[in-house]
Amino acid sequence: xxxxxxxxxxxxxxxxxxxxxxxxxxxxxxxxxxxxxxxxxxxxxxxxxxxxxxxxxxxxxxxxxxxxxxxxxxxxxxxxxxxxxxxxxxxxxxxxxxxxxxxxxxxxxxxxxxxxxxxxxxxxxxxxxxxxxxxxxxxxxxxxxxxxxxxxxxxxxxxxxxxxxxxxxxxxxxxxxxxxxxxxxxxxxxxxxxxxxxxxxxxxxxxxxxxxxxxxxxxxxxxxxxxxxxxxxxxxxxxxxxxxxxxxxxxxxxxxxxxxxxxxxxxxxxxxxxxxxxxxxxxxxxxxxxxxxxxxxxxxxxxxxxxxxxxxxxxxxxxxxxxxxxxxxxxxxxxxxxxxxxxxxxxxxxxxxxxxxxxxxxxxxxxxxxxxxxxxxxxxxxxxxxxxxxxxxxxxx
Numbered sequence: 001x002x003x004x005x006x007x008x009x010x011x012x013x014x015x016x017x018x019x020x021x022x023x024x025x026x027x028x029x030x031x032x033x034x035x036x037x038x039x040x041x042x043x044x045x046x047x048x049x050x051x052x053x054x055x056x057x058x059x060x061x062x063x064x065x066x067x068x069x070x071x072x073x074x075x076x077x078x079x080x081x082x083x084x085x086x087x088x089x090x091x092x093x094x095x096x097x098x099x100x101x102x103x104x105x106x107x108x109x110x111x112x113x114x115x116x117x118x119x120x121x122x123x124x125x126x127x128x129x130x131x132x133x134x135x136x137x138x139x140x141x142x143x144x145x146x147x148x149x150x151x152x153x154x155x156x157x158x159x160x161x162x163x164x165x166x167x168x169x170x171x172x173x174x175x176x177x178x179x180x181x182x183x184x185x186x187x188x189x190x191x192x193x194x195x196x197x198x199x200x201x202x203x204x205x206x207x208x209x210x211x212x213x214x215x216x217x218x219x220x221x222x223x224x225x226x227x228x229x230x231x232x233x234x235x236x237x238x239x240x241x242x243x244x245x246x247x248x249x250x251x252x253x254x255x256x257x258x259x260x261x262x263x264x265x266x267x268x269x270x271x272x273x274x275x276x277x278x279x280x281x282x283x284x285x286x287x288x289x290x291x292x293x294x295x296x297x298x299x300x301x302x303x304x305x306x307x308x309x310x311x312x313x314x315x316x317x318x319x320x321x322x323x324x325x326x327x328x329x330x331x332x333x334x335x336x337x338x339x340x341x342x343x344x345x346x347x348x349x350x351x352x353x354x355x356x357x358x359x360x361x362x363x364x365x366x367x368x369x370x371x372x373x374x375x376x377x378x379x380x381x382x383x384x385x386x387x388x389x390x391x392x393x394x395x396x397x
Contacts, residue, residue: 063089186200238271327340
């Protein structure tokens with residue numbers, strides 16, 4: 001089964017699309033699922049389906065649905081209670097989707113994922129193959145995090161929000177487009193709910209520190225996400241070659257218009273060409289165990305010359321990792337260049353950093369080769385752009 005998607009199918013510029021629907025969108029800002037809103041969203045996905053598009057939905061709303069079913073007006077804190085709400089609400093959420101898609105003769109399937117499921121290569125491939133098989137069978141997958149078994153205290157075991165989960169799903173299936181639909185028009189220069197002079201940013205070419213700061217100023221009243229997590233998700237998905245759009249899902253026919261290439265919301269341009277599955281797994285960050293900081297010469301060799309990373313170019317190692325673990329690679333300015341599989345442990349690198357390759361054996365009394373990270377085990381992210389974003393005053397619709 002091929003995981004490669006093909007664009008320009010049936011007049012659409014995107015063929016394989018992941019649509020993330022947030023809690024505030026599905027509830028209309030209320031305390032329960034809004035069936036009228038959901039019916040309109042499902043109808044748009046069904047229209048794309050008829051045009052030949054392959055679509056996966058990453059849906060929030062289970063906890064809100066469970067809270068309403070149990071008649072709880074206040075948020076209950078504590079992991080067991082959240083898991084109870086998710087357990088009660090997930091079935092109701094899926095039942096709603098099933099009934100709505102059934103009206104369009106479309107079969108749906110539930111896929112509950114945890115971060116731990118995808119952290120090892122075998123689990124990643126199993127999830128990928130399942131989702132790709134659903135697409136091949138023309139089934140619309142409804143994906144959510146398995147909150148019943150995910151654990152908040154163990155950071156590595158939980159995505160924490162469906163924004164990042166949607167980016168991971170887009171990564172998994174080699175999506176052409178990730179739509180992150182919410183109740184705000186996109187990324188703004190200021191919080192539009194507080195500042196009438198806030199301007200919509202229609203295009204972001206690179207997620208840098210300035211873009212992340214803009215995300216921090218926009219607030220969200222419901223759900224675990226916010227603009228910060230949406231930007232994190234955009235950074236992950238675009239690093240794998242996926243177009244990402246954050247837009248207001250309440251816009252008439254927003255899903256169909258976005259899939260047709262219409263400019264709505266904020267479009268995050270892909271920061272790399274389509275990566276193969278193994279590279280996507282590496283850049284996902286699911287299994288990153290440490291960090292390598294490299295000097296300017298090594299950064300240039302990685303970015304421009306497709307070279308391996310040698311010990312001489314490493315200034316320091318952070319975290320504790322073993323030989324064969326995946327590490328993130330950063331330049332001296334704090335920009336992530338990519339990820340790779342390390343041939344040496346963090347302790348080994350502490351000894352050989354900055355040293356010429358010919359001295360490794362003498363320093364360690366063993367030698368796994370001159371490359372700390374071989375170019376065949378590298379997945380690079382960095383793409384230089386003259387400007388991170390373009391701003392315009394939003395058009396009245």
